[in-house]
Amino acid sequence: PWRSNRVGTGKINRYFMSNLTTTSDPIRNRERVLLLTPLARFHQGYWDNLLNLDYPRELIELGFILPNGKEGETPARELSQALQKVQTGSIKSRFPKVTVLSQDFGLSTSQIEAERHALKKQKDRRSGMAKARNSLLLATLNTRISWVLWLDSDIIETPRTLIQDLAKHNKDIITPNCFQRFGGNQIRPFDFNNWHESDTAIDLMENMSDDEVVFEGYADIATYRLLMVYEREAGGDPNVETMLDGVGGTSLLVKANVHRDGAVFPTIPFYHLIETEGFAKMAKRLGYQPWGLPNYLVYHCNE
Amino acid sequence: PWRSNRVGTGKINRYFMSNLTTTSDPIRNRERVLLLTPLARFHQGYWDNLLNLDYPRELIELGFILPNGKEGETPARELSQALQKVQTGSIKSRFPKVTVLSQDFGLSTSQIEAERHALKKQKDRRSGMAKARNSLLLATLNTRISWVLWLDSDIIETPRTLIQDLAKHNKDIITPNCFQRFGGNQIRPFDFNNWHESDTAIDLMENMSDDEVVFEGYADIATYRLLMVYEREAGGDPNVETMLDGVGGTSLLVKANVHRDGAVFPTIPFYHLIETEGFAKMAKRLGYQPWGLPNYLVYHCNE
Ligand SMILES: Nc1nc2c(ncn2[C@@H]2O[C@H](COP(=O)(O)OP(=O)(O)O)[C@@H](O)[C@H]2O)c(=O)[nH]1
Ligand SMILES: Nc1nc2c(ncn2[C@@H]2O[C@H](COP(=O)(O)OP(=O)(O)O)[C@@H](O)[C@H]2O)c(=O)[nH]1
Ligand SMILES: [Mn+2]
Ligand SMILES: [Mn+2]
Numbered sequence: 358p359w360r361s362n363r364v365g366t367g368k369i370n371r372y373f374m375s376n377l378t379t380t381s382d383p384i385r386n387r388e389r390v391l392l393l394t395p396l397a398r399f400h401q402g403y404w405d406n407l408l409n410l411d412y413p414r415e416l417i418e419l420g421f422i423l424p425n426g427k428e429g430e431t432p433a434r435e436l437s438q439a440l441q442k443v444q445t446g447s448i449k450s451r452f453p454k455v456t457v458l459s460q461d462f463g464l465s466t467s468q469i470e471a472e473r474h475a476l477k478k479q480k481d482r483r484s485g486m487a488k489a490r491n492s493l494l495l496a497t498l499n500t501r502i503s504w505v506l507w508l509d510s511d512i513i514e515t516p517r518t519l520i521q522d523l524a525k526h527n528k529d530i531i532t533p534n535c536f537q538r539f540g541g542n543q544i545r546p547f548d549f550n551n552w553h554e555s556d557t558a559i560d561l562m563e564n565m566s567d568d569e570v571v572f573e574g575y576a577d578i579a580t581y582r583l584l585m586v587y588e589r590e591a592g593g594d595p596n597v598e599t600m601l602d603g604v605g606g607t608s609l610l611v612k613a614n615v616h617r618d619g620a621v622f623p624t625i626p627f628y629h630l631i632e633t634e635g636f637a638k639m640a641k642r643l644g645y646q647p648w649g650l651p652n653y654l655v656y657h658c659n660e
Numbered sequence: 661p662w663r664s665n666r667v668g669t670g671k672i673n674r675y676f677m678s679n680l681t682t683t684s685d686p687i688r689n690r691e692r693v694l695l696l697t698p699l700a701r702f703h704q705g706y707w708d709n710l711l712n713l714d715y716p717r718e719l720i721e722l723g724f725i726l727p728n729g730k731e732g733e734t735p736a737r738e739l740s741q742a743l744q745k746v747q748t749g750s751i752k753s754r755f756p757k758v759t760v761l762s763q764d765f766g767l768s769t770s771q772i773e774a775e776r777h778a779l780k781k782q783k784d785r786r787s788g789m790a791k792a793r794n795s796l797l798l799a800t801l802n803t804r805i806s807w808v809l810w811l812d813s814d815i816i817e818t819p820r821t822l823i824q825d826l827a828k829h830n831k832d833i834i835t836p837n838c839f840q841r842f843g844g845n846q847i848r849p850f851d852f853n854n855w856h857e858s859d860t861a862i863d864l865m866e867n868m869s870d871d872e873v874v875f876e877g878y879a880d881i882a883t884y885r886l887l888m889v890y891e892r893e894a895g896g897d898p899n900v901e902t903m904l905d906g907v908g909g910t911s912l913l914v915k916a917n918v919h920r921d922g923a924v925f926p927t928i929p930f931y932h933l934i935e936t937e938g939f940a941k942m943a944k945r946l947g948y949q950p951w952g953l954p955n956y957l958v959y960h961c962n963e
Binding site: 368371374375425440441455458459461491496614616618622623624643 | 673674677680736743754757758764794798799919922924945946
C-alpha cells in the first residue's frame with residue numbers, strides 16, 4: 358500500500374523514494390501515472406480515447422510536447438481547447454497536473470521529401486523525436502510518479518483498462534501490439550519497432566561504424582528480426598507475454614524508476630539504435646527487460 | 661533578456677522552451693540555476709560556501725539526494741537543520757525551491773573493504789553515484805531552469821562568483837580545477853576525472869569487452885591521459901580554457917538543455933566510461949563539448 362512520499366513544508370520538500378510503489382495493482386495502491394505524448398497533430402480520436410481511460414483521473418498527470426513555430430500552432434490550439442474543456446469542468450474530472458511544452462528546436466516532419474533520402478531523414482527525424490521525448494520526460498517526471506505511459510497522439514483506440522492491464526504484468530517496460538484498422542473490419546500490423554534481435558542484425562551492426570543506425574521496417578535493410586506484429590494469434594490470450602529487444606513508443610508503459618535510473622531515448626546511435634529502440638537497448642544494459650503483449654492490441658489512426 | 665516561459669493557469673501550464681535563455685550574463689538575464697548535490701556527508705564548510713555564493717538567491721533552486729536507511733540519517737538531520745535556518749529566515753534570503761530526496765537504493769560507501777576489490781568496488785560505487793545523480797536530476801529539473809550546477813558536498817571553498825565566472829564562458833559544460841589544501845598553505849591536485857583522452861587509453865578500450873570500464877587515477881591502469889590537475893600554472897590566467905574528454909562532478913556547470921537532450925550519467929559502461937566521465941562522453945556524442953578551467957580552482961575538503 359501507498360504511503361505519502363513527501364514530508365515537510367512547501368519550503369523544503371523531503372521525499373522518500375522508497376515509499377513510492379510500482380505494483381501490479383496500481384489503482385488499489387494509488388499509484389500515479391504520468392501520461393506523455395509528443396504531439397505534432399491533435400487527433401480527436403486520441404483525445405476521446407484518453408478521456409475514456411478508466412484509470413482514476415486524479416492519479417494521471419499529463420505532459421505534451423509540441424513542435425515549435427508555425428508547425429506547432431494548430432496542434433497547440435486544438436490541444437488547448439480540449440484541455441480547457443476538461444480542466445474547467447467538475448473538479449473530479451480534472452487531471453491534477455497538465456504540462457504543455459513547446460520544444461525549442463526544429464524538427465522536420467515533412468513527409469514529401471525525395472524518397473532517396475528517406476533513411477537519412479529517418480535518422481534525423483527519430484533523433485529529433487528522441488530529443489522531444491527526453492525534454493518532455495525531464496520537464497514532467499516528478500517524485501510522485503510511479504509509472505510513465507508513453508502514448509503517441511495518433512493512437513486512437515485502446516482498451517479502457519489499458520493502464521491497469523499493462524501494469525498488472527508488473528514489468529519494468531511493457532507494450533501492447535500496435536495495429537491499424539482498414540477497409541471496414543480488417544486490421545493490419547502497424548508498429549514495427551517492437552522486435553526480437555536477430556543474428557543477421559547483430560552481424561550487420563558488428564561491422565558498422567559507431568555512428569551508423571539500423572532501422573526496422575525498411576526494405577533496404579534486411580535484418581530478419583522477428584517482429585511482434587507477426588507474433589499475434591487471432592483470438593489468442595491477450596495476457597501472453599514476449600521478451601523484446603526493441604520497442605516502439607506508440608503506447609509504452611515504463612516504471613518511472615527505469616527512467617530515473619538514466620534510461621532515456623538516445624538521440625545518437627546507442628549500439629546502432631536510437632529513440633525508442635535505443636531506449637530498449639539502454640534499459641536492457643541497465644538491467645531492465647522490455648516485454649510485449651502480442652495479442653493485446655491498440656490501434657494507430659489511418660488517414 | 662529573459663521572458664517568462666510560462667503562460668496559462670495553474671491548471672494547464674504552457675511553457676515555451678525557446679524563451680529560456682542560457683547566456684554568458686546569467687544574472688542580468690535572470691537565469692535560474694539548479695544546484696544539485698548528492699550528499700552522503702554534511703560539511704559545514706560546503707554549506708557556508710554555498711550560502712556565500714553571490715548569485716541572486718532567488719534564482720537558485722536546490723536539490724539533494726541522500727543515502728537511504730541508517731546511513732542517510734545523520735546527513736539528513738544536519739542538512740535539515742541548516743535548511744530550516746535559511747528557509748525560515750527573511751524572505752529575501754530563502755531559496756525559491758528546495759528538494760531533498762532519500763534514494764531508494766542502497767549504495768555502499770564504506771571505504772574499509774579489502775583493497776584487492778578496490779577497482780570492482782569503484783565500478784559499483786560510481787554506478788550507484790550515477791544512479792543517484794540521475795534520480796536527483798529527473799526529480800528536480802523543471803522548465804524554468806537554465807543551468808545545472810553539480811556541486812559535491814565536500815567542496816568547501818569556491819570563489820563567491822563561481823556561477824557567473826563559469827557561465828561567462830558560455831560553454832555547454834564547464835568545470836573548474838579541483839584541488840585540496842594541506843599542511844598549512846600548500847595545495848595539491850584532487851579531482852583526476854577531468855582529463856584529455858590519450859591514444860593509450862583508446863587502444864586499451866578498443867580491446868575491452870563492452871562491460872569493462874576504465875577509471876582514471878588508478879595506478880594499475882596506466883592510461884597516460886593528460887589530467888587537467890597537471891595543467892594548472894601557478895598564477896596563470898583563471899580564464900584559460902581547455903577542452904576536456906572526461907569530467908568529474910565536484911563542481912560542474914551544465915546548460916540544462918544538455919541534460920534535456922538526454923545526456924545523463926551512465927550507470928553502466930558507456931564507451932567504457934561511467935558516471936561523470938561517461939556523461940562527458942555521452943554529451944560529446946550528442947554534440948556538446950566539455951571544457952575545463954585549469955587555473956580556476958575550487959577546493960575539496962581534507963580530513
Ligand atoms: N513534439 C513533436 N512531436 C512530434 C513531431 N513529429 C511527430 N511527433 C509526434 O510523435 C509521435 C510519433 O510520430 P509519428 O509521426 O506518428 O511517427 P510514426 O507513427 O512512427 O510514423 C506522434 O505522437 C506525433 O504526433 C515533432 O516534430 N515534434
Ligand atoms: N546520495 C548519495 N550521495 C553520496 C553517496 N556516496 C557519496 N555521495 C556524495 O557524492 C559526492 C561524491 O562522493 P565522494 O565520496 O566525495 O567521491 P570522491 O570525492 O570522488 O571520492 C559527494 O558529494 C558525496 O557526499 C551515496 O551513497 N549516496
Ligand atoms: Mn504515428
Ligand atoms: Mn569527494
